[in-house]
Amino acid sequence: MQPRHLDLLRSVSAPTVSPDGGTVVFALSRPDTAADAEVGQLWWVPADGSAPAALLTRGHRDGAPRFSPDGSLVAFLRAAPGAPAQLAVVAAGGGEPVVLTDRPRGVLSFDWSPDSRRLVLAARDPEPGRYGTVEGVGAGAEPPRRITTTRYKSNGLPGYTVDQRVQLFVVEVPDVGAEPVPAPAPGDATGDAPDASPGGAPDGAGGGAAAVPPALRLTAGDVDCTHPRFTPDGAAVTFVAARHPGRDDDLRVGAHRVRVPGPGAGAPGPGEPEEPEELVGPGADLAVREVLTTADGSVFVLAAPLGPTGRDFAGRSTVLHVLRAGAAHPLTDPASVDLGESGLEAAGADAVLVQDRVRGALHLLRVGAAGDVERLTGGPVEVTGAAAAGGTVALAVRDAGTSGDVAVLGADGPRRLTDLSAPLRATGLVVPREVEVPARDGHPLHGWVLVPETPAGAPRATLLLVHGGPFAQYTGSLFDEAQVLAGAGYAVVMGNPRGSAGYGEAHARAIAGAMGTVDATDVLDLFDGACRAHGLETQRVGVLGGSYGGYLTAWTIAHDHRFAAAVVERGYLDAELFVGTSDIGTYFTEQYFGPDPADQRARSPQSVAHLTRTPTLVVHSEDDLRCPLSQAERYFLALRRAGVDSEMLVFPGEDHELTRSGRPRHRLQRFEAVLQWWRRHLPLD
Known part of the structure; x- marks a missing residue:
């Protein structure tokens, strides 16, 4: 997979099944670099697989479908370009959808x-x-906010929560x-159409180009x-x-x-x-x-x-x-x-x-x-x-060969109704190989290795990829990040150290109050063991990760100087600054580092950044409220003052989710910048 293949990624929503069990409806979405937006529509497919999936709607971004209990309608969320998602319904057999809301900040979820x-x-x-x-009152003209809570913002939400x-x-x-009811003409206070102005709907939800039901x-x-x-x-x-x-x-x-x-x-x-x-x-x-x-x-x-x-x-x-x-x-x-x-x-x-x-x-x-x-x-x-x-269990599934497909549960497991990633597989994907090795204390570590075919045989460089969280997990499913790195010719090692999900609560809670201890040694032990098991390059190596993965990357390169280069992305880098600036800053640091401020400072990459010698690319988003931009700015300054070969790449208008749901052009530009960094510091020629 190359960065230009980003548009071939296909994701599917949770499906919905008609009451008789005969029809499955799902939302298919994909990044579109030409439109610079995530786009998607609703599709339907017979549950018995007797026909291929077909379009049900043709909106810019339609998602979250749900059949009505009587099976006559499908409700879903529809977002026009540049607008928030509104609630809509369409006849189950197809037709023109009817939009039911015009909420100024959109609709988040619903139920029949x-x-x-x-x-x-x-x-x-x-x-x-x-x-x-209020028309004409922009953000800069709003009155001041009186804040009486310590939790008043959320990553990905423009503005405040309170x-x-x-x-x-x-x-x-x-x-x-x-027949549709026309909206009243401008200035028409006597027409027969119901008043859909903001003052006319009892909850202030009216307005827009067409009348919507009162809420x-x-x-x-x-x-x-x-x-x-x-x-x-x-x-x-x-x-x-x-x-x-x-x-x-x-x-x-x-x-x-x-x-x-x-x-x-x-x-x-x-x-x-x-x-x-x-x-x-x-x-x-x-x-x-x-x-x-x-x-x-x-x-x-x-x-x-x-x-x-x-x-x-x-x-x-x-x-x-x-x-x-x-x-x-x-x-x-x-x-x-x-x-x-x-x-x-x-x-x-x-x-x-x-x-x-x-x-x-x-x-x-x-x-x-x-x-x-x-x-x-x-x-x-x-x-x-x-x-x-209706006796049908429909599934949205992912695995090594698909970023999203729809299946129904049969006697022998899931039976696929779609094959949406076939065009992406045709570009040449690398199949992940499972690996399990012991940590230095004997604890089992599990992960995957992606070994691309290269003209020279074995790949000439190996990258260690560290996940965020920490309470998350890498999987063996199709992962665009790993596939793009492998597509460029790098072997990739990725896995789940202690602190990760998927291996029992004891494994996950091993770093409660102790982040940066056994998890930091686990990623290195997994890397070393995987390289030995698969004959990978161990002298020409790099490391990268985002969020908590950015933390472990920055912590590692301050203490282990084997890596030719590093990428620290949307990193949790300065525990002291994190408190009071992050949307989770009131509780995260204390739970993962313990309550002692001295311990928190000592285990922050910011405190040891001056020990770093590894060339480091710092990638961050301007509107990140989970790990605010100040985390990257202070860390980057510390690297430069220490004489480290370093650069900072900042994406405007993006938040903590850039790599997953950011603008497609920004995601493409990020891939290209990261690969350029590796070509400079870990060339394969």
Whole structure:
């Protein structure tokens, strides 16, 4: 794979299945360097594989499809160029979609009511006068913000969190086959069309080029209310929020339920939403991620334990719980099962589908309310999304040969309905080889090696690639970063040191309070063992990583001078500066370094940058709020003052997710700059 092949990457959303089980709908998305945007549409495919996938919609970026319970409609999120995503519906057989919202900051998620007549949605609700809600009032003309919380920003979110909280709304679904209702003409106060101006819609959601249904507000207050799900009777919506006092000082997040007025109810006035019922409160010491009520009334809760302090999050497995007698009872074992990348979908009246992180894979589990666990998939496959209906279980999958495909679960495992990465494979991909070697203390280390074919035989240089997190995992699936490096002729070693996910909670929590210790030696031990096992070059080597991987790269090159060059990307580099500037700065450093400020400084790459001799490219994004730009700026200055051959590459308008979801042209330019750095300092000629 070459950088120019970026446009061939194909990703698929979690699928949705028609109630009869016969049709699967999914969103296909891809980077488009010509448009300099991520684009995508909805596709449908027969579940029996009797026909190839076909287009259902033709929007600029359509995603997150979900069939209505009666099977007549598909709801989805549609984003026009340069605009936030809005909620839309389309007839299941195709046709012109109808947009139901014009939220100024877009719609984040949604769910169908059981009768298919309404949709609940989560959307940011900006304060009046902010974020363009008043024409002519730009960001620089807004009044000052009074900040009373230590958590007031989030990476990837333009602006602040405290003045655009996520709230829940309900909209009724119109007849998609009816003639459209025209919007009123400018200045027309007497026409027959309903008033869709911002003042006309009770929650301020109106406006735009065409009328949208009024939205009924369900929540209010200075908290984010997310992941809404209708209960099976349609009378209430469950959601996730940290509503408790003291939420500024802990990481607890609760589960709640709010009553929904019947169809046709008028929108309430300001401050009138009902007080939600608490299902899981702060006393449970959980960070709830999702809540789902199945047809038999079982309430499933996906949540990570936080310990008695409510802050002990490092390496904690996400656990599936069920509510009984007002308490959350675990159904999965956190020592061996981690649902940290899982969704939560119903699988019958009393069970759900979840995904378990296992040794660089994501396996699908079916878990019943009684605690019965059935593993539905295995092997080196990632199930990134799933849905079940009408006897069909549809999957979104990734593996070494695809960045995303749709499959259905059969007796022998997943059966593919698509082959979306065939054009990318035709460019020449390198198949990852699994490797397992012991660490210096005997702990098993697992990873992959990519060995490209070269005219000279064995590759003439080897790169160590370090993942972010730290509570994340590399997998054996198609990974554009590793493939581009291998496509340039470099052997690549990548794996999961202690602190990573996928190998049990003990493996993950080994670096809680001790980051930069065994994890730092693990990546080197894995590198050395993999090079020996596969006969790779050990004298001409380089190292690179992003975020936590940037941290380990910077820490390593200050202490080990074997590497010809390094790339430190979006790095966590200065623990002292991180506190108070990062969106997770109030808790991350203490959990991974311990509470002593002296220890935190001592284990920061910034404190040892002057020991570095390795030529280093520092790559960062201007709008990164996870690892703010100041992390890179101070580190780069320290390198230059130490006489290190170093450069800094800063991408405007990008945040911490540049390599995954940044502008396609920026992603292409980043690939080219990184390869240029390696060609200069680790040439293959």
